[in-house]
Amino acid sequence: MLWFEGSIPDAIISAKQQSCVFVVVISGEDEQSAQLMSSWEEDSVSEAAQNCCVAIKVDAKSETCVQFSEIYPVVCIPSSFFIGENGIPLEVIAGSVSAEELIKRINRVKQVGVKILDCVQHHFLLHSVCLPLALSLSHPFRLTKKLEEKQEQRKIGEENEIKMEIERRKVGKDMQDLKRKQEEEKTKRLREERNREKAEEKAARERVKQQIALDRADRAARYAKTQEDENAAKMTLLHAKQAEQEVRKEALLRERSTKARIQFRLPDGSSFTNQFHPQSKLQEAQHFAVQEVGNRYGNFSLATMFPRREFTSEDMQKTLLELELAPSASIVLLPQSGRPGHAVVQSSEGGIWAVLGTLLYPLLAVWRFLSSFLFANPRPRGAASRGSSIQSNSYINSDSDKAKRETLSKHNLEKRPKDFKKDGKICRLRTQDDSEDDNNTWNGNSTQQM
The missing domain is CATH 3.10.20.90 (Phosphatidylinositol 3-kinase Catalytic Subunit; Chain A, domain 1)
Structure with a gap:
């Protein structure tokens, strides 16, 4: 695929000069982007888009992609945009497609572009024939009408300015009232918060005192229980050691008696x-x-x-x-x-x-x-x-x-x-x-x- 090496504005100018479709391919680093780029690199796709498209690659993480997405929303990555001469998207391909599907889309864009071009040329011919005749017939009437429209617009503008000034003053007064109410509400809210914090601190101190008393009682009970458990464990260990020593003595005596x-x-x-x-x-x-x-x-x-x-x-x-x-x-x-x-x-x-x-x-x-x-x-x-x-x-x-x-x-x-x-x-x-x-x-x- 022959990609355009310049910027997007240069690619748009080149597409208008060649009367071609402007193609923007946005790709990332994922697997679908790699598949889409491999489809664009196919020889058959390059031949189909050679004389009718000016294509440019754009990285999804670049600043160019951010600027492009402000004009044409980028829904997913990868995406392929086919844009006509008037700036209207003729076709948008979301995601990865095969080379055959890409060739079908390019041919469809060709047909749509040819129809739009014919309609534009026909409209231009009609406009070029009828415009001189209409201008020659309605020139005085049109001047009078323009003057009346200008006066009416001036009058409407003055009325709008008066309304805007009244509205501005009203809005200023409302803003002052709103600001005063907000200050009063803020003062009231701060007072309530201060009272609530004092009550919460007092309740917290009471809870801490109760918790300290409970912790002391619990610690004393645990200490007593731990001492009992340690004494029991020591006695158990002592009995176990004594039993083990007895077993060893018996085994030693038994071994000595057998050898x-x-x-x-x-x-x-x-x-x-x-x-x-x-x-x-x-x-x-x-x-x-x-x-x-x-x-x-x-x-x-x-x-x-x-x-x-x-x-x-x-x-x-x-x-x-x-x-x-x-x-x-x-x-x-x-x-x-x-x-x-x-x-x-x-x-x-x-x-x-x-x-x-x-x-x-x-x-x-x-x-x-x-x-x-x-x-x-x-x-x-x-x-x-x-x-x-x-x-x-x-x-x-x-x-x-x-x-x-x-x-x-x-x-x-x-x-x-x-x-x-x-x-x-x-x-x-x-x-x-x-x-x-x-x-x-x-x-x-x-x-x-x-």
Whole structure:
């Protein structure tokens, strides 16, 4: 489509010079505007409007559209206006139409424009023929009539001026009266509003006082209720915590009663841990130790240090619960040096040899640990990693197991014979040369107190 690039006045002048229809297309940014513009851009529409229309595009948000809408009301967007030479709209298309419908409208506008042009030309010919004849016949009569009309118009004008002056004065008086009445009504209204505001303020103060009293009573009641609710909630929470603690204790006791945690301590100082059923036999624990250790220490026996006890073949058929190894215990692997196993040795019956074994066992363990590094073959990497992982797990013991072992060790020490004496946690042999001077204490500045 060939659009006119100038302003609307220039487009109107161009349309009159070419005796064409002036077309104004108003479009926006919506979908219908895009469809209408695509219809105008069709080749068939361009050919139909090429010789009969001067078309111009106008944006719906522009100032040109506002000025155009003051003369021709724009009902909707998009719109297409077909305006004739006399300024009368020949066709108005509201909304979006197809290219075929647009061609039909253009052809209809062409036909209407041709008819109007013929009528105008015919009227112009008749007027040009009859006008000289009428002027020649009625020239004197028409001059007289014009003079009379002018006098009559002057007289009517004077009367109208007098009436207007009277009306103006009357209107001025009425305006003054109206203004005075308005001032009086305004003063009266202000007085009434002031009185009403005072009454409303007084009523509002009363309502505020009543509301404050109600709020205080309500706040006191809510505070009392909140305190009761908080106390009830605290008691409920306390009971719930106590019940939860009881449940945890029962679960812990139940779990401990269903598992026996055994720590196996090796001669080289390392250890590993495993869990067994409390009804499992000690032989099962020995088989597990054999599988873990292999032939590194040859034949070995199982023993506990606190209390000092070495298990025999008869104990292998007893359960861990019967041997008091549940829920947890620490078993030492003692390599056999060719001596036959004998009965269970209690710390209270071992005499001086049991005490010597207890004192010398840490030194023996350290010597075996150092000899394993200095004289023995290096351990396989898998066994080392397993031993380190087992040793890391060996330090995880419950508080109840520790308390039980401490109770047993204290009971064992109390049962020992009096041929040794206890100094703190260190026990040593008692001889006849010992005197009471050994019981002296030392103060903070390294001086001995008798």
